[in-house]
Amino acid sequence: xxxxxxxxxxxxxxxxxxxxxxxxxxxxxxxxxxxxxxxxxxxxxxxxxxxxxxxxxxxxxxxxxxxxxxxxxxxxxxxxxxxxxxxxxxxxxxxxxxxxxxxxxxxxxxx
Amino acid sequence: xxxxxxxxxxxxxxxxxxxxxxxxxxxxxxxxxxxxxxxxxxxxxxxxxxxxxxxxxxxxxxxxxxxxxxxxxxxxxxxxxxxxxxxxxxxxxxxxxxxxxxxxxxxxxxxx
Numbered sequence: 001x002x003x004x005x006x007x008x009x010x011x012x013x014x015x016x017x018x019x020x021x022x023x024x025x026x027x028x029x030x031x032x033x034x035x036x037x038x039x040x041x042x043x044x045x046x047x048x049x050x051x052x053x054x055x056x057x058x059x060x061x062x063x064x065x066x067x068x069x070x071x072x073x074x075x076x077x078x079x080x081x082x083x084x085x086x087x088x089x090x091x092x093x094x095x096x097x098x099x100x101x102x103x104x105x106x107x108x109x110x111x
Numbered sequence: 112x113x114x115x116x117x118x119x120x121x122x123x124x125x126x127x128x129x130x131x132x133x134x135x136x137x138x139x140x141x142x143x144x145x146x147x148x149x150x151x152x153x154x155x156x157x158x159x160x161x162x163x164x165x166x167x168x169x170x171x172x173x174x175x176x177x178x179x180x181x182x183x184x185x186x187x188x189x190x191x192x193x194x195x196x197x198x199x200x201x202x203x204x205x206x207x208x209x210x211x212x213x214x215x216x217x218x219x220x221x222x223x
Contacts, residue, residue: 030210031210033210033211035214040217041216041217042201042214042216042217043154043201043203043214044214045211045212045213048210048211086152092210096210097159097161097166097167098144098156098159098167099156099210099212101153101154101155103152103153104152104153104154106152
């Protein structure tokens with residue numbers, strides 16, 4: 001069954017605004033990752049947060065992880081039109097040998 | 112100097128045909144994957160190979176047969192194509208001990 005659920009399914013914001021996407025998962029994890037997929041392209045790794053971490057930053061990205069609630073959020077600050085893409089969370093499974101992806105959030109940043 | 116490459120990018124074929132998709136990575140990674148992304152963008156793992164050895168085989172019809180001639184290549188052969196096989200197929204790879212995966216650009220398969 002699908003591991004992660006993400007909300008919202010779609011998000012439309014103005015350039016300069018912040019975008020927050022949420023992800024929930026079902027089993028215990030070693031880490032959780034976020035990926036971006038531009039239209040018609042492959043996935044690109046954005047950030048990884050380990051199960052013993054609560055928050056992590058990378059540039060305009062901020063990820064939080066709450067293992068008690070089995071949830072994570074991705075915040076993109078000061079969004080740009082180029083941030084328009086689908087964003088997926090993924091948790092590790094089978095000893096880290098595979099990733100289980102959420103359904104994704106489609107983000108549209110209007111200029 | 113593409114890291115993970117796939118061919119072809121687009122594949123349109125008739126039901127019942129047999130087709131192959133090729134994947135190559137020049138990152139020196141040991142582990143490679145095939146994922147299927149459906150029309151709702153849901154991404155699901157199909158197979159994983161580590162150093163040419165199959166380590167993950169999800170519930171995939173046996174019409175799908177992966178082959179890894181060496182650790183830099185992982186090909187996917189599909190027999191007797193069905194309408195439901197229409198999807199985007201992604202190849203990915205990763206280094207041992209590292210969770211981050213590197214994805215290819217995808218192959219959009221359309222079965223008519």
